[in-house]
Amino acid sequence: MISVADLLVQPRIPGHYYSSQSYVQGDLEMGLLENRRGDRLLAIPSPLIEAIYSGLLKETGQATGLVLFNCGRWWGKNFYTRFRDEVTDYYEKPLVDMSMAEFLHCLKDCWATYGWGMMEFDQTHHQRGFIILRTTHSAFANSAPSDYEATACSLEAGVLSAFFSQLVGRDLHTVQTTCESLGGSCNTFIVGTRKRLEAIEPMLEKRESHDAIMTALCA
Amino acid sequence: MSQVADRPFWEQISVQQFLGSVNWDNVAQKPTVRSSSVLDFDDIPDFQRPDPNAPLSLSLTISQFMTAVNWDGVAMMEVSTPSITTSNPKPDRESTFTLNDFSDMF
Numbered sequence: 001m002i003s004v005a006d007l008l009v010q011p012r013i014p015g016h017y018y019s020s021q022s023y024v025q026g027d028l029e030m031g032l033l034e035n036r037r038g039d040r041l042l043a044i045p046s047p048l049i050e051a052i053y054s055g056l057l058k059e060t061g062q063a064t065g066l067v068l069f070n071c072g073r074w075w076g077k078n079f080y081t082r083f084r085d086e087v088t089d090y091y092e093k094p095l096v097d098m099s100m101a102e103f104l105h106c107l108k109d110c111w112a113t114y115g116w117g118m119m120e121f122d123q124t125h126h127q128r129g130f131i132i133l134r135t136t137h138s139a140f141a142n143s144a145p146s147d148y149e150a151t152a153c154s155l156e157a158g159v160l161s162a163f164f165s166q167l168v169g170r171d172l173h174t175v176q177t178t179c180e181s182l183g184g185s186c187n188t189f190i191v192g193t194r195k196r197l198e199a200i201e202p203m204l205e206k207r208e209s210h211d212a213i214m215t216a217l218c219a
Numbered sequence: 220m221s222q223v224a225d226r227p228f229w230e231q232i233s234v235q236q237f238l239g240s241v242n243w244d245n246v247a248q249k250p251t252v253r254s255s256s257v258l259d260f261d262d263i264p265d266f267q268r269p270d271p272n273a274p275l276s277l278s279l280t281i282s283q284f285m286t287a288v289n290w291d292g293v294a295m296m297e298v299s300t301p302s303i304t305t306s307n308p309k310p311d312r313e314s315t316f317t318l319n320d321f322s323d324m325f
Contacts, residue, residue, distance in 0.1 A: 097281070099278050100275070100280070126275055129289045193290050
């Protein structure tokens with residue numbers, strides 16, 4: 001939040017760092033995309049995501065989700081590092097000292113600008129040890145094969161798992177309970193400790209409803 | 220940090236708070252005494268308030284917020300209320316204090 005004193009003294013008032021109008025820059029003629037710090041960005045076309053799914057299904061079969069989740073874990077570690085550095089530099093304060101309101105604003109903007117969809121943060125179950133995240137317009141869910149019978153955002157789940165693990169400083173896990181590719185209105189992720197979330201893996205395999213899973217987790 | 224603390228109060232609040240507190244319409248207000256207790260209550264993180272199930276304030280820092288999440292799902296300690304027994308309590312020593320006991324004191 002901007003203080004009146006800062007407004008009078010500071011030469012630069014930070015705005016929305018991840019605003020898509022200012023974050024994505026580059027030279028379209030040269031085919032270069034950069035963020036506002038000059039770091040290179042990589043745009044992934046939908047056919048490539050579709051090809052990743054079909055290739056993994058042929059090569060690894062039912063392990064596709066696990067492979068994507070582990071890729072997401074690796075990606076998420078780098079994503080967190082980049083996010084932390086960018087936000088810390090821009091707002092001139094350590095990430096953990098930011099207010100949650102500022103942090104969520106940044107994360108939602110970042111998620112949308114990176115083309116991963118819109119994100120909502122739900123802390124209803126914080127006292128039970130779980131944080132719920134909901135996304136819509138996921139490119140990964142939209143590009144999943146029509147016959148893909150499981151939740152399709154394993155890569156995002158891996159990203160969120162690594163991101164919140166590093167943010168909180170604990171080994172956190174993320175599971176997906178609803179998916180746009182399965183007709184859901186959104187993609188729902190539960191962030192919590194690995195031990196507690198692994199207990200409901202059978203429910204995930206049976207594709208039980210999000211409410212039923214939350215009831216079991218909070219019992 | 221000490222420099223920030225030394226600043227006047229109005230310089231430490233956000234623009235929104237400051238501009239929102241300006242009496243633009245010159246509406247007559249009841250004279251209120253700015254007590255520190257009101258400010259202090261707003262500053263208390265939700266996880267320190269009596270209801271632990273209340274949503275956490277988004278004004279908390281990330282470290283405060285993430286620490287307040289009950290990741291391990293440890294059951295909250297229930298405050299045990301003393302059971303009220305309807306049976307006649309056992310008479311203690313004071314209630315059996317008789318006149319003889321009283322006279323023995325002299």
